[in-house]
Amino acid sequence: MHFYRTMNTIKALTFDLDDTLYDNSMIVEKAEEEMLKTLQSYEQLHTLTISEYLSEKHTVLVSEPEIYHDVNVWRSQTIKSLLNKTDIPVQKFADVIDESMTCFNFWRHKMQVPESTHMLLTKLATKYPLAVITNGNVDVHQIGLGDYFQFSLRGGEHGRSKPFPEIFELASDKLSISPHHILHVGDNLLTDVNGAINNGFLACFINIYKHDIFQIDDTRCLPHIEITQLLELDNLL
Structure with missing residues (x-):
């Protein structure tokens, strides 16, 4: 000391x-990997890569610089931005975001x-x-x-x-x-x-x-x- x-x-x-x-090493990375699998389960996103997700996350930050203060909002807005580029019906966005965020948060808390x-x-x-x-x-x-x-x-x-x-x-x-x-x-x-x-x-x-x-x-x-x-x-x- x-x-x-x-x-x-x-x-x-x-x-x-x-x-x-x-x-906390690799905890967030693992949670993002599992969340990506959830997103990939939708046909319109089955080729989505982690680099594409992170690129979209950066794009969201550039357009809304203050969003980084709340990592939950930033993550959900990134998913929404990705969904906007697909033909998934808008009325299903909330379910996809909720499912993905639930998956992320489950793995986010899997630390010892x-x-x-x-x-x-x-x-x-x-x-x-x-x-x-x-x-x-x-x-x-x-x-x-x-x-x-x-x-x-x-x-x-x-x-x-x-x-x-x-x-x-x-x-x-x-x-x-x-x-x-x-x-x-x-x-x-x-x-x-x-x-x-x-x-x-x-x-x-x-x-x-x-x-x-x-x-x-x-x-x-x-x-x-x-x-x-x-x-x-x-x-x-």
């Missing part, structure tokens, strides 16, 4: 989810949360209020983490995604604790660390790849704390 900044007293913690509380994460959150929750601030679409209750957190905020649904201020401000308001006493823990230097610092939070960077923080291109400012594994937060108890 490395300390780079002086810190106020920690009175609450907020957490990112993906690659912070569990290993380490027992060590459960143990750490159990300990932390006895001393601090805990909450989630995520840019993704994982439901903490579906992965067995819901009982540890007072609430979970998601980009798009609860304001613009990290590093924008709304979602951080809402977390502080819901906790009824000043941002200067809330430690946000995350693996992304831009969305988590820069977002936390710029919005008055304390920041803990989980450096999962153990790179030299001074050599990482995304470093805009130093966090208060740097760790390489989640269990180091046990030192806060």
Whole structure:
């Protein structure tokens, strides 16, 4: 555990989810592969490739730049855009989108949360209020983490995604604790660390790849704390 900044007293913690509380590698890719199979089951889309899907996703983003704040809306709009290029009746679009999104979300939640994460959150929750601030679409209750957190905020649904201020401000308001006493823990230097610092939070960077923080291109400012594994937060108890 490395300390780079002086810190106020920690009175609450907020957490990112993906690659912070569990290993998210290949989870989204697998979910997209399975969703693609669902889309390919329709004759009009049976030749659809993942590269074509991702290209369409980029096209949707270019036409609606703010859509990236809500990954669920972005994904459903991408599917709708693909359907618009087929002869599938418009009245069937909702069913196709719902089926595809249901498939994606099923596989999106097929990750293993380490027992060590459960143990750490159990300990932390006895001393601090805990909450989630995520840019993704994982439901903490579906992965067995819901009982540890007072609430979970998601980009798009609860304001613009990290590093924008709304979602951080809402977390502080819901906790009824000043941002200067809330430690946000995350693996992304831009969305988590820069977002936390710029919005008055304390920041803990989980450096999962153990790179030299001074050599990482995304470093805009130093966090208060740097760790390489989640269990180091046990030192806060």
